[in-house]
Amino acid sequence: MLKGIDLEINEGEFAVFVGPSGCGKSTLLRQISGLDRPSSGRIEIDGRDVTTVGAADRGPAMVFQSYALYPHMTVRDNLAFGLQNNKMPKAEIASRIAEAARMLEIGHLMDRRPAQLSGGQRQRVAIGRAIVRDPTAFLLDEPLSNLDAELRVSMRAELAALHARLKATMIYVTHDQVEAMTLADRIVVLRGGQIEQVATPMELFNRPANRFVAGFIGAPRMNFLSIDEAAALLPASALPAAAEMVGIRPQNLRPAESGMALTVDLAEALGTETVIHGHLASGTKMIVTRAGQLPAHPGELLHFTAEPGKLHVFDAEGVRIDF
Amino acid sequence: MLVFTLFVIVPLGINIAYSTTGGTDLFLPARSYVGGDNFGRLLSCADHLTPATCRDDLFWVAVWNTVRFVLLQVVVLVIVAMATALILNSKIRARGFWRAVFFFPVLLSPVVVGLIWKWIFQRQGLLNYVLFQFGADPVNWLNDRAWAFFASVGVSVWAHVGFYALILLAGLQAIPRDIYEAAELDRTSPARVFRRITLPLLWPNLLVVIVLALIRAVQVFDEVYVLTGGGPGTSTMYLTQYIYETGFASVLRNPGVASAASLLMGGVLVVLTLVQLGLTRWRDRK
CATH class of the missing domain: 3.40.50.300 (P-loop containing nucleotide triphosphate hydrolases)
Known part of the structure; x- marks a missing residue:
């Protein structure tokens, strides 16, 4: 149909x-x-x-x-x-x-x-x-x-x-x-x-x-966070008023001393890159990929920040908001 | 194996024993040994094409009746089954209903088939009633040599076509739909689709159908016996009826000759069955 x-x-x-x-x-x-x-x-x-x-x-x-x-x-x-x-x-x-x-x-x-x-x-x-x-x-x-x-x-x-x-x-x-x-x-x-x-x-x-296309294109798929969860990456005040959901691709998160705290569930070392599966304190699952071989162990707490300009923002209907 | 021995091997042995004995006695030990005389009696003819010149003219009448029947019935049956399968495979309304309708006669007992059609074909039957309503003269369908023959062919086709149509339908459904779509994109005319795609892909099923139909046609008996009783005269008397009547039903019953005739017919069926087996294996290998 x-x-x-x-x-x-x-x-x-x-x-x-x-x-x-x-x-x-x-x-x-x-x-x-x-x-x-x-x-x-x-x-x-x-x-x-x-x-x-x-x-x-x-x-x-x-x-x-x-x-x-x-x-x-x-x-x-x-x-x-x-x-x-x-x-x-x-x-x-x-x-x-x-x-x-x-x-x-x-x-x-x-x-x-x-x-x-x-x-x-x-x-x-x-x-x-x-x-x-x-x-x-x-x-x-x-x-x-x-x-x-x-x-x-x-x-x-x-x-x-x-x-x-x-x-x-x-x-x-x-x-x-x-x-x-x-x-x-x-x-x-x-x-x-x-x-x-x-x-x-x-x-x-x-x-x-929109959110569907964002999630469908790209592998591993984009991480989606609520405004509160994303606050560690970008304060809510910096986001457009209509923003409901923030997306960040696994490739666009970089390790940092502070920032978003992620508990590692699983680290897949592929040689050329490392895929880290983890979860936030709220329980939301996240995937991070980094080029090269990044040591990470299950249970370990890692911090990440977003690469500048790489956040995708969507409204309540899931439509992209440019900001 | 015990069942097979009891119901196939033993009767076959007794049949062979009977075929080498003479007389009208049914009790085997009371019968006299005659060697190959029964086969000699059945097979000796001045001219095999003219039953009147044969020692057992009735056997050869039945043989040639059966040959005519098989040739016409199998050809008609295969064509009708093919057409039926093609129609039942196309996008028609109430397809499941029509598939059931065409298969229904297969479920009927041959005696019921014979009785239904006798009721239609008899002198005061349904067909003549319909003809009469249209102002036509009634025809004595079952008392006319030619009409009785065609009636026997027609009824037996009607009774069996559903089974063969089902085999062909299964074959048609096994042909992937996208092959037909590729043919549509290749601008293939419907006739050419049938000739170049459907027929070659259905050929293995069609061969099996032809051989199975041949085997069944050679064995024709019950529905035709109920319909015409072999008549008028001997015009629809086929081999199985000859064997039955010679062995059990005639005044001068002759189990020896009947057994010999059934062995001869069995030989033909064995050949046809081997052909069928060979074809099935050939199909499975493909």
Whole structure:
């Protein structure tokens, strides 16, 4: 169920829809593709109203989460099938397939069936099937979610390279904010069928429009404190009158002699950084990350201050207040 | 294993023993040993295509009736089951209700099936009543050789189609929906979707359905026996009825010949079953 979506995606842009499961990001993508129809509203592609146009006539190509390759066809036939349906000359089909195969390095897999391919190879074929159509845009529905962590990182880089090379519009759905941050020109954050914020990755990170976006983008997630709890970081008198909640990212707390007192529950030493889980006297849980190796032991009392200008302030509705 | 021995191995052995004996006595020790005579009697023909030239003409009438029945019934059954499964798999209203409706005849006893359709097809039956209301002349459905044959095929299709449609429906539902969505984005026409996607992906299920239907069709008996009694004449007398009547029901009952005939039929069924087993394994490997 989508509500009041008003969104424009620019030509050649890499747009990422991100949000928790059930937020409507896949629904929105499917409505753009034409596989689902909106109950009201309008969808335009290249200035043409396509709201009632069938999926095949809209122009964009889709890459499915499950890849949706035809299991009984070879890779070559999978790539050729849609082009044959459009009565494209054989020579043209062959040259497009050869070009896509070269680009994705799947030339040696042409006579295999999907069951004989690894997850990463299937993913390439699925992308290849979209590329050969020479679409107006690529719609990618969580394309990396079925891959293992290592492969996901390398495919992510390849997708970014592919976008730079094709200069095509790409709309990418994911629940993984790291994918969103690394790939996107602009990120669309959705929740409950509504858009929470549309912005570049850095703007989302530095100036989240509301408490939800602030908590969703960034890992570990932002700490939220009441005005009283935040007094050790910034006196209430320095905050805007409407302020109800103060947010501070784990990276923006620095150790100090005095300031906010945190009792350490757990310290995770990752080598390059240390993640300290702790709680305030009020019981509120906090996370602090510091570069390097910071000695901290459970039960120990540590003090932190906020880096200047890094506090985020929200009103009673959770909307950001600039100050 | 004890049950299997008691109810399968022992009867099979007794059946083989009967098939090598002659006479009308039912008590095995009272019967005389005749070796392969019963098989010889069944199989000796001047021309196997012309039952009248065979020593046991009725057996060959039943064989050819069964062959005709199997060929037509299996083809019609598979086509109807396929169409039914496709419809039941599409987004129709009250889908669960229709699925139950089409499966319902499978739950009926074959005798009930035969009686229902006899009531519809008989001379003063429902079908002729409806025809009469439209001003048409009544047809003697079950006393006409051709109509009785088609009626036997039709009724047996009606009685079994739900079962096969269910197998095909399960196969259709196992095909992921996003493959069809990919096909939609690939601008595939509905006919081409069926030919290039549905049919190849359903093929393993379809093969199993065809072989199972073949096996069941060769064994056809109860519903048709109740419907037509094999008539008119011998036009709907199939193999199982021949075996039953030769062994138990005719005036000159001949358990030896009946046993021999049932072994011959059993041989055909064993071959079909092996084919089915092989296909199932092939499907599971895929």
